[in-house]
Amino acid sequence: MSYRLGIDVGGTNTDVVLLDRENAVIAKTKTAVTADIVSGIRAGVGTVLQQSGVEGADITHAMLGTTQVTNAIIERRELNDVAIVRLGAPATRAVKPLAGWPEDLRERYAQYSWIVGGGHEFDGREIAPLDEAELATIAQAVKGKVQAVAITGVFSPVNTDHEERAARIFREILGEDIPISLSYQLGSVGLLERENATVLNAAVSNVAKRATLSFQQALADLDVHAALYLAQNDGTLMSVEYALLYPILTIACGPTNSMRGAAYLTGLKNAIVVDVGGTSTDVGVLVNGFPRESFVAVDVGGVRTNFRMPDLYSIGLGGGSRVTEVDGKVEVGPKSVGYRIVQEGRAFGGDTTTFTDVVVSLGKAKVGTHAVHLPEEVANRAYEVAIDKTAEAIDRMKTSAEATPLILVGGGSVLLPSQFEGVSEVYRPENYDVANAIGAAIAQVSGRVDRIFAMDQKSREEVLAEAKSIAIAEAIRAGAEASTIEVVEIEEIPIAYLPGNAVRIKVTVAGTLASYSQEQKVGAHASH
Known part of the structure; x- marks a missing residue:
């Protein structure tokens, strides 16, 4: 018998689930997040192994969703020094790299930033020859001074x-070990946002490496030697090797894991998902079983990027949100006690009033170890404020006035009611509290392409076939089994302002884990 682990390291809790071959939950647990990552994962995995009686050696796959990369950018910690090289002179000198960045990050990274001769037109013709001599000079200048390199070319996709x-x-001069991020592998066609995403990817490569090594170490300590995967922010997985190349793709993977888990637990492919944690609530939309992608540039830590991101609306409301009263006005959040709710919340014997305490006081849920008695008027007003915030967030994510199914997941979702205006039905499935870890464990591996193609010399069918083949190759590189890959989404956007009958094509494909597919084949043969 083989088993799969799903692990989600969030802002307050590390959630761990153990699934069997049929994806049934065998055991689950929540542990407090630890600063070193290792001990929190080790504690959670140790608990589910003990609960289930499963041996570590019987676990064949382990999937991790983590906020480490996101937190590193937001908190400005453990970031690499990066050599930033734009291939676009003389055409792009008017706007320098790092334009629009927060001042603290711009000051740090501007010292190693260059615009070098090179780049292409939209149809692939050279704007200018690549200045190889200047690139070699730059590489010599940054040797021993930077930990990563980010290279962005005009129309490199x-x-x-x-x-x-x-x-x-750069590899010839700096060696094979230095991480080099190439923009065509990360972002879309817009130069500045794609460049920004590439620089951020290079900046967090060591953070991702530390998180991955911690993941491996925590499992090895428990004699778990499984195939390891990391969750990415479209609700799919990527191999550890792929994740180390593109760590930026893990940003916002927590909410997307929850959405994929919500889809799996309910069987719904089109619905709104509300994921309630200890500090915040994320609202997203499922389309054909996958998170809806944002169609606008997204800020990450104050930096505008254009790599794929889920379409989410987040509010500062969670189980640990503080309830305050100022000048007769009751507020819930955004400040929160977070994971300290089990020490500080009234329902657990503390003296801080939280949203959880409001719900317990009103008798709408049973949480904690202590009875809570708040003034009824204050509790009712606080509850109304919280529900109004949630209802507004749900309404913002709807694209029509029609009533839509709603799925509640996350440990804090027990605090929300079973009815909302504009919602056809509210689902709170079994194991809703660990939907994020389940979403990681059952996820597929994806590949995608987002490029401009000239169709003046090729037919539409030829261009689509080329785009599909690129996306499929990317999925295989990320760890998918070729025979299981299916097209999830195709989007064509004609671009009227470019000559050559240009069209922007986005293709997303997904398939099962290569090693898992092979294991299923072996199991099937053995059963015969």
Whole structure:
């Protein structure tokens, strides 16, 4: 018998689930997040192994969703020094790299920033020859001074030659071990936002490496030697090796894990998902079983990017949100006691009033170890404020006035009611509290392409086939079994302002884990 682990390291809790081959939950637990990551994961995995009686050696796959990369950018900690190279002179000198960045980050990274001759037109023709001599000079200048390199070429998603050649020059001089991020592998066609995403990806490569090594160490300590995967922010997985190349893709994977878990637990493919944690609530939308993607540029730690991100609306409301009264006005959040609710919340014997205490006081849920008695008027007003916030967030995410199914997940979702205006039915499925870890454990592996194609010399069918093949190759590189890959989404956007009958094509594909598929085949043969 083989088993899978799903692990989600959030802001307050580490959630762990153990699933069997049929994806049934065998055991689950929540433990407090620890500063070193290792001990929290080890404690959670140790608990589910003890609960289930399963041996560590019987676990074949382990999937991790983590906020470590997101937190590093937001908190400005453990970031690499990065050599930033734009291949676009003389065409792009008007706007320098890091334009629009927060001042603290811009001051740090501006010292190692260059614009070098090179880049392409939208149809792949060179704007200017690649200045290889200047690239070699830059590489020598930054040797021993930076921990990563970010290379961005004009229209590199159309023609990758200059970025690939620049990377080879840096590798020859800086060695094989330095992380080099290439923009065509990360962002969409917009130059500045794609460049920003590439620089951030390079900046967090060591953070991702530390998180991955911690993940491996925690499991090895428990004799778990499984195939390891990390969750990415479209609700799918990627191999550890792939994640170390593109750590930026783990940003916002927590809410997307919860959404995939919600879809799996309810069987619903189209619904609104409300994920309530200790500090915040994330609202997203399922479309055909996957999180709806944001169609606007997204800020990450104050930096505008254009790599794929889920369409989410977050509010500062959770189980640990503080309830305050100022000048007769009751507020719930955004300040929160977070994971300290089990020490500070009234329902657990503390003296801080939280949203959980309001719900317990009103008799709407049974949580904690102590009875809570708040003034009824204050409790009612606080509850109304919290529910109004949630209802507004749900309404913001709807694209029509029609009543839509709603799925409540996350440990704090027990605090919310079973009815909302504009909602056809509210689902709170079994194991809702660990939907994030379940979403990680059952996820598939994806690949995608987002490029501009010229159709003046090719048919639409040829261009679509080319785009699909690129996305499929990417999915295989991320760890998918080729025979299981299916097209999830195709989008065509004609671009009228470019010559050559240009069209922007987005293709997303997904398939099962390669190692898991092989294991299923072996199991099937053995059963015969």
